[in-house]
Amino acid sequence: MASMALALILGWCLVAASRAQRLPRPSLSLHPSQGVYLGDPVTLRCHLPPPAAQVWLNQDRGWTYTKGKDKDQDVVEFFFLSTKQGHTGAYQCQYRMSESEEKSEKSDPVELVVTDHSFPPPGISLRPKEHVGTGTNVTIHCWNKDYGASFLLHKDGRSAPIQRQNPDAGGTANFILLGVTPADAGTYRCSYYPKDYPFVSSRLGSSVTLEVTPTPATPGTEERSSVSLVIALLRVMVAALVFGLGVFFVIDGRSLWIQRDESCGEEGVKCLPPPIDPPSVPCPPFYPISILPGVPSCPLIPYRYPLGLFVCDPRPLHNPSLPHSTV
Numbered sequence: 001m002a003s004m005a006l007a008l009i010l011g012w013c014l015v016a017a018s019r020a021q022r023l024p025r026p027s028l029s030l031h032p033s034q035g036v037y038l039g040d041p042v043t044l045r046c047h048l049p050p051p052a053a054q055v056w057l058n059q060d061r062g063w064t065y066t067k068g069k070d071k072d073q074d075v076v077e078f079f080f081l082s083t084k085q086g087h088t089g090a091y092q093c094q095y096r097m098s099e100s101e102e103k104s105e106k107s108d109p110v111e112l113v114v115t116d117h118s119f120p121p122p123g124i125s126l127r128p129k130e131h132v133g134t135g136t137n138v139t140i141h142c143w144n145k146d147y148g149a150s151f152l153l154h155k156d157g158r159s160a161p162i163q164r165q166n167p168d169a170g171g172t173a174n175f176i177l178l179g180v181t182p183a184d185a186g187t188y189r190c191s192y193y194p195k196d197y198p199f200v201s202s203r204l205g206s207s208v209t210l211e212v213t214p215t216p217a218t219p220g221t222e223e224r225s226s227v228s229l230v231i232a233l234l235r236v237m238v239a240a241l242v243f244g245l246g247v248f249f250v251i252d253g254r255s256l257w258i259q260r261d262e263s264c265g266e267e268g269v270k271c272l273p274p275p276i277d278p279p280s281v282p283c284p285p286f287y288p289i290s291i292l293p294g295v296p297s298c299p300l301i302p303y304r305y306p307l308g309l310f311v312c313d314p315r316p317l318h319n320p321s322l323p324h325s326t327v
Contacts, residue, residue: 023104024049028057028093030110034159036083037115044078046093046107053098058106060090071098088112088199113199115191119147121205122190130208134215138177140208142190145171147202150193154204155186177210185212 026048036042046055055076057065069076080087092106122144132138142151151173152161165173177184189204 023095023097023102025105026055026093026095026107028091028107028110030091030112034113035115036113037117038084039082040114042080042083042087042112044080044091044093044110044112046076046078046095047074048076048093048095048104050074051097052095052104055093055095056103057091057093060109083112083114085114085116085197085200088114090199111199113201115201115203116194116197117203119192119194119200119202120144121203122148122151122192124188124190124205124208126188126208126210131211131213132180133213134181135179136212138180138184138210140175140177140188140190141172142175142192142205143172144192144202147194148172148192149195150198151175152191152193152201154189154191156189156207157186161191180210180212182212182214185210 026046029045029047031043031045032040044057046057048055050072052069053071055067055069057067057078059065065078067076067078076093090109090111092109094104094106096103122142125141127139127141128136140153142148142153148167148171150164150166153163153175155162163175165175167173173190187207187209189207191204192202194200194202
């Protein structure tokens, strides 16, 4: 019985999960998406399939808003006529079809952040200076020692902050722009989230303007690089030519030598005489002292022959009048 009950429960869960996966996931949008101040009206729109019958708007703090919809509607709107700090947070929406009790998956979260004028704006500075060349590292320093917890860096023309930092202490943040280019030029501002208010922001502080000047190429750099390239190509060509000529002469000489050997003895072709071994130079008279028993020694007497060889005949002279001593 226990195994049967477990199987039924697992089957019901699988069916519910498959139904939920078949339902298209909704999407949620916030209007206006930024620059919302306390007391401003805000609209949250949940986009979903027309057959949906009921829609839920869930806040991360546990609040839930529910609305029914007509079959022909594909958007359900939730309004805050006067936004308060209690309305801030992360929101998600989901829906249920009329013929089923199963709910769809939740949409991606959307954060509702409000700006509170009661918090002073942060300070801002730029290092090394506002006019720099391409490739320079620029640091934008933001601070508010009384309230700052999380700092955001904004650039005019961008809808969302471009960087965010959560410093441990001190109420300051350093945003580093590495190797700036002309695309990084523009006006920058800072804001911060006060401590214990993760969805409340200060107003934007004063601005700094960064100007990036393209670094011109060094005069003559392109010409020198072109000349160096031409010289390198010429060196490669000369080396290849020398190598090719060397191979050609070696192969040509070898072929001529083979042809001469093959033609030796034919009519009109003279052959070189075979090499003659140079005669031996007899050793002059001396009283040899042999290192090995029975083998007389012979000093090497140089005698030049046409081939430049120096030969000495180690055989003793046949003069019976000369004594021989052995060890």
